[in-house]
Amino acid sequence: MEADAGKGFGCQKIMDGKANDGANALDKAIIPSCCLKARASDPEVDAKCHSTVVSGWFSEPLSSTGIIFNFLSSAYARKAGKRVYFNNPMWPGFCLIFCIFQLALWYLFTSKHYREAHSLEVERILYKEKSEYQEILVFESSTYGKVLVLDGIVQLTEKDECAYQEMIAHLPLCSIQSPKTVMSTSWVLVVGGGDGGVLREISRHTSVELIDICEIDKMVIDVSKKFFPELSMGFEDPRVQLHIGDAIEFLRCAPEGKYDAVIVDSSDPVGPAQELVEKPFFETIARALRPGGVLCNMAESMWLHTHLIQDMISICRETFKGSVHYAWTSVPTYPSGVIGFLVCSTEGPPVDFIHPINPIEEIEGALKHRRELRFYNSEIHKAAFALPSFVKREVTSLRSNSSSPAKRICVS
Structure with missing residues (x-):
């Protein structure tokens, strides 16, 4: 986890109803990374503020850094027909490039211990829950088949x-x-x-x-x-x-x-x-x-x-x-x-x-x-x-x- 990541942003809460599938909803659903709660289903628009952020997660709401990044992210999301957020504000430049050039949903996982980032193209999210000990995620990737992730760290893929x-x-x-x-x-x-x-x-x-x-x-x-x-x-x-x-x-x-x-x-x-x-x-x-x-x-x-x-x-x-x-x-x-x-x-x-x-x-x-x-x-x-x-x-x-x-x- 990145301790106190996103604390530089004012905590916003979206209180104007559930996000919908229309393009205009993206303009309302801009939430800083400190306030996002990752979900594999419909987003919770009234999200709680987090003091820590799990590296490498994505969700339906759109998160961004700065006015320019907000604009480009929204433009990307409208073009791709997808909503993505990157919850590690240590990588705004990477996320910016990503939003401009990529037209698919990706899973980005980073670590302060390894000081590097990797990403996998996502076909669909299959499972996401938190156990007594850790967050468990399973998704279908384009290249490696199903992927098991524990607390933001890839444990295995079907291919390798x-x-x-x-x-x-x-x-x-x-x-x-x-x-x-x-x-x-x-x-x-x-x-x-x-x-x-x-x-x-x-x-x-x-x-x-x-x-x-x-x-x-x-x-x-x-x-x-x-x-x-x-x-x-x-x-x-x-x-x-x-x-x-x-x-x-x-x-x-x-x-x-x-x-x-x-x-x-x-x-x-x-x-x-x-x-x-x-x-x-x-x-x-x-x-x-x-x-x-x-x-x-x-x-x-x-x-x-x-x-x-x-x-x-x-x-x-x-x-x-x-x-x-x-x-x-x-x-x-x-x-x-x-x-x-x-x-x-x-x-x-x-x-x-x-x-x-x-x-x-x-x-x-x-x-x-x-x-x-x-x-x-x-x-x-x-x-x-x-x-x-x-x-x-x-x-x-x-x-x-x-x-x-x-x-x-x-x-x-």
Whole structure:
């Protein structure tokens, strides 16, 4: 969120009746961004003033900045037959250019953490509600199919979700021996992952007998089941046990050495999710893993947060005592177009993450279970650990640094 965005405008309230579809209604429906309440249906003309603005939302009313921008926005809206507002006044120039040259409805998402903006052309809005924890939006895009957005941040799209879901699941699970040869029962824990995509991929591994998933927001699960059946099919696996609640508390209560693998599919480490990249959280995971057990944790973009990645690697080397590696993949709709993964193993049987001991191609039925693999294969697995030179230097420099890692990691 952009704190106190739009406070420079006087708060206006439109009290002269509901907006209609006529062009003249646009002249009456000019509301500053601090006073807009985004809706997927008809606008609420008597909107409340907001002290914060969620980046990257749009709605039926038209918002603008300054007299010239108001005029051009109105002209654009009449020509395009659509009403759009951009609720981040940090981007008036971009919005101005947008209104002049574009003839479609777009979703603009920005972030003060990434300091960049992206946009997707919108076909239609399918869902928009606020859960106990976050705002949930689903819309149909022209290029990427249906899109899931949480608190203004794109989580997945139908077109490129495979690159993330398949990699975060198979990087760890293909790197350990078939768990049945190690223990009488095998357990995998998923932290987050309410869309079900990680479950769908874990279910390809027949050696996994039970899958726990701990998701704090049940509404995310319900929305995924309604709008993303190709992801939420993971919940249909009889091995899945769903737990609604706080993952940190869930891990604290887990028996020591219970899991063969833990996969953390969390949101960006800001706000309450900050705890998910700090040492106490990793310590609870290490305690819950068996000797030689593995963790795969979402680990941001190497282009944007090398310091965060450095801190996470330092903490995990100190905590897990086994192998620690950074891998990455390409996801076009994520900031910078890439996302990273931190894979770690606890002290015990050595784990070679780079050369998978349990290749997906050799697992019976795995390649076409429920649907064909679209992104992951053994070659992609190995290539994911090939790092650009600047990242290799940053990671290598940690080996000679004997100072203790910071207890708190800042994303900024």
